[in-house]
Amino acid sequence: MDRQARDWFKTALLGLALCGLLAGLILHFSGFERAARLCWTFGVVPVLAALIVEIVASLRRGEVGLDIIAALSMSAALLFGEALAASVVALMYSGGTFLEGFAEGRARREMRGLLERVPRTATRYREGKLEDVPLDALAPGDRLLIRQGDIAPVDGIVESRRALLDQSALTGESMPVSLAAGNEIMSGSTNAGEAFDMRATRRAQESTYAGIVRLVEEAQRSKAPMSRLADRYSLLFLFITVVLASGAWWFTGDPIRAVAVLVVATPCPLILAVPVALVAGLSRAAHYGVLIKGAKPLETMAQIKTIILDKTGTLTNGRPQIVSVDVRNGFKEDEVRYFAAALDQASKHPMAQAIVADARDRGTILPPPQETNEAAGEGVIGLVDGRRIVVGGPAFVMNSIAADPVTDRPMRTPGAAVVAVAVDGVLAGHLVMADTLRPGMRTFLDGLRRTGVERILLATGDRRDVAETVAHGLGLDAIRSELTPDQKVLLVLTEHKNGPVMMAGDGVNDAPALAAADIGVAMGARGAAASAEAADVVLLVDDLDRLLPGLEVAHGARRIALESVAAGIGLSVAGMVAAAVGYLTPVQGAVLQEVIDVAVILNALRALRIRPSGSLQAPH
Structure with missing residues (x-):
């Protein structure tokens, strides 16, 4: 049964239980006691039958949970003529499972939104024309058009002069990010500005967004160790419940005492609170880009x-950046940066790309270099604004201008690299580059x-x-x-x-x-x-x-889960003791446990509102 069908089934059971309880109450206060008991029983039987089927399936998987107590309490209440109590328990159980599903659905809302954003097609340039193609048809190197409002279908680089992207669904950044030509684009980013061109660098199934979707789906299928711990503790709680109910019956001779104990213990907040709090924590962490x-x-x-x-x-x-500029022979720092960046547009070397990126970040307009010649791994020679520029390692540059390669080298810190720049045969300066903290x-x-x-x-x-x-x-x-x-x-x-x-x-x-x-x-x-x-x-x-x-x-979600469990179990045990000594009737005990279960679920949902101290703003 898929999730939608399960949600519908839970809703139907809740509706039957509620209708049976309300109809019975109306008949009860109208003086039709026998008809009232029949209505209450009618509302209980479908819930009890579904519960027994679930228990059998769980036992076949080797899982034992507190659903057994729910079945025992409804069965015992019907057996000993407490149809109203059985009806309240049925409403309580069906309402608890419905609330749990609702709570988990709310907690998964942001993750589901992430999955629903997966684009299905892309607009690709082909022989001077545009065509819509499925994502599987895209290959690295394809040129794509991203219109305003479109989602980048694959990872790539900006081909246009500028692109304005909304990455909030991926990173939690509430403000759009402006990317220059050559900058990388994460698939799943939304175009918040004018249409632009991009060049695909990965296939759809290898891109960032596809990987994120796989991780989200894996996260949604997981079961926490605290949840498994809750399953193990449920055996102990089941044992205590049966012993307390049996003892109350044995010492008083009143089976109604046992029924009251059972209904107070059903269902257990230990089972409800943990998964709700932790799934809510997963959703909240994703809200902050984690x-x-x-x-x-x-x-x-x-x-x-x-x-x-x-x-x-x-x-x-993780990439080199200019940390200082050492100028020589009357040149200015801006000139050294300008000539180096303009010429390095012709190189794919990581150091060259870092110099170009630095200039573009500063808003510098770079002219295209001419007559370029690159010595792989050593440097580049070419013309910029009609002047002969040499950029590269100090030895390469100094040899190119017939100067002593061991003189005029700047001081540098460990791990830094030096890029020399010469203009018209004269050393203009050095760019000191390092991977900065x-x-x-x-x-x-x-x-x-x-x-x-x-x-x-x-x-x-x-x-x-x-x-x-x-x-x-x-x-x-x-x-x-x-x-x-x-x-x-x-x-x-x-x-x-x-x-x-x-x-x-x-x-x-x-x-x-x-x-x-x-x-x-x-x-x-x-x-x-x-x-x-x-x-x-x-x-x-x-x-x-x-x-x-x-x-x-993570700390907040775990703390909320433990708080919910401690409070819920404490209140349940107190109610069971009160029922065992005769202070609670089965109906009163069922209503009390309903209040406890709703309270712990609502408390667990507080994990959705965790606000880390001094954290980044989450998207609205």
Whole structure:
């Protein structure tokens, strides 16, 4: 039976139980007692029959739950002439399952919205014409038209001069993002501006959005360890309930006491509260751009004691940036940046692309270079505005202008690279480039410690001096450098002695360590597919800060689940004792338990409103 059919069936059972109860009450107060009991029984039988079928199916799967108490209470109430109590229990049980389904449906609303955004077709350029094609027909290199309001169907790069994209469904960013030509586009982003062209870089099934959809579907099928724990505790609760009901009957000789105990104990908030709170937590985390692959990782996140961070692309930006400009021979800094960026448009080297991106971010209009000639991996020579420009490694540039390659080199920090720029045979200056630390990392790490994290380590394959330079002033507990992938795995396993371990990384080399950790976190925006597959948590935007609200949501959802369980079970046990000593009739006990169940479900739904301290704004 699919979800829609199950929801309809739950609604029908609730309707029958409600109609039977109301019709019986009307007949009861009209003096037709026998007809009233028949109506109450009529409302109970379909619910009891469906419950017995569910119990048999569960027993075949080796699962024992508190549904048995519900069946016992309805059966006992009918057997001993308490048809009204049985009717209230039937309404309570059917209403509880209906409310649980409603609550989970509300918690899954944002995830379902994500799934419903999957585009079905794309508009592709073909021989000078536009054609609508299914997504499976797209291939890397295809040029696509993205109209205003369209969703990017695959990952790609901007071909037009500018594109304005709404990425809120993916990242939680409430403001549209402006991307220049050559910038990467995540599939699933909505065009919030004028129509633009993009060039596909991945097939649809390999793109970001398709991966996110697969992860969401996997998350929705998961069952949390707390839910399994609740199943195990349900056996103990079932035993206590039967013993208490039997004891009340034995010592008083009144079977109605046993019926009252059973109806107070049915159904158990232990079963209802946990899945509702954790599914709500999954939805809330996705609201902030943190995709957690299920309720099990969500619960484990709330118990993390050690976090291991990769350096490149995780603690740092993962791409070179200009950190300083050293000018020579009377040239100005803007001139050095301008000539280097204009000429580097002709190169696909990552360093060249970073220089071009820096100029475009500054709003610089770059003329196309002419007569370019690139020496792979060394540098580029060409004309910009009629002037001969050379950009590349210091040795290449100095040899090109017949100067001493070992003189006039700037000071640089460990891990930095130097790009020399010459204009008309004269050294104009150097661009010092490095993979810089993400902004706000110290504040972020302090926030992690506030969530209960006791140890934070840096793990990298880079040299020791580079790692120490990057981590300076961050207050890390340890730095592990020059690590191979298997050594990162060993580090994760070693740290297990201090408690649950989280590993965050973005490269293929991080995938084994992510899989070995209790919780693996992948940078999903630009990270390798292997790391996203191995990870338990995927950050949908290239921003490690997103991890902090994810952890806070996990803590909040787990706390709310435990609060709901403790309060619900405590009230249920108190009600059972009161029923055993004769202070509650079966009808009163059934009404009391109904109130308890509704209260714990509503309390569990508070996880949908968790607002991390100082968190990013979620989309509205």
